Amino acid sequence: MDVKYQEIEVKALDVIESLWEKLRKHHETRSPYFAQHFASQTWKARKTELFEKAKIGKLHTDLARDIDSGDIVGYCISIVSANRKGCLESIFIESSFRNHGIGKALILKALSWMKDEQVQAITLEVGVGNEEVLPFYSQFGFNPRTIILQKTTK
Numbered sequence: 001m002d003v004k005y006q007e008i009e010v011k012a013l014d015v016i017e018s019l020w021e022k023l024r025k026h027h028e029t030r031s032p033y034f035a036q037h038f039a040s041q042t043w044k045a046r047k048t049e050l051f052e053k054a055k056i057g058k059l060h061t062d063l064a065r066d067i068d069s070g071d072i073v074g075y076c077i078s079i080v081s082a083n084r085k086g087c088l089e090s091i092f093i094e095s096s097f098r099n100h101g102i103g104k105a106l107i108l109k110a111l112s113w114m115k116d117e118q119v120q121a122i123t124l125e126v127g128v129g130n131e132e133v134l135p136f137y138s139q140f141g142f143n144p145r146t147i148i149l150q151k152t153t154k
Helices: 010-030 035-040 043-056 102-116 131-138
Strands: 003-008 058-066 072-080 085-093 121-124
Touching: 003 010, 003 102, 010 035, 010 043, 010 058, 010 072, 010 085, 043 058, 043 072, 058 102, 072 102, 085 102
Parallel strands: 085 121
Antiparallel strands: 003 058, 058 072, 072 085
């Protein structure tokens, strides 16, 4: 599998909408407690949230594009806040392209960008039900620090 990587500007985020929808659906089907939360999420709201974060910090998005088809097969969105905190906001790789080093390459690009931005710490969130990704993230030095519990009041 041959892919090429490219960085896109914030205003071009809509190119990942279909992949983000697959990620949202993935979380919806795996979440044992908050499936309805994920089901109610919209791309428009998520994009607005990312734009707001970019206004007070910096946003970086890398794409992985299949060379043969030209299709976008993965993305990684990273944020650096005004106080130099980094966050891996969102990453998704098409299932047929997984286990070929694409996710690793996207994470390394994000980490390199954050290093250049002189971040003090980097976080990421993993939803309950998606714990199988923990070994993937641990290879980059990410380890669980806290467990946050949430109660829905509706």
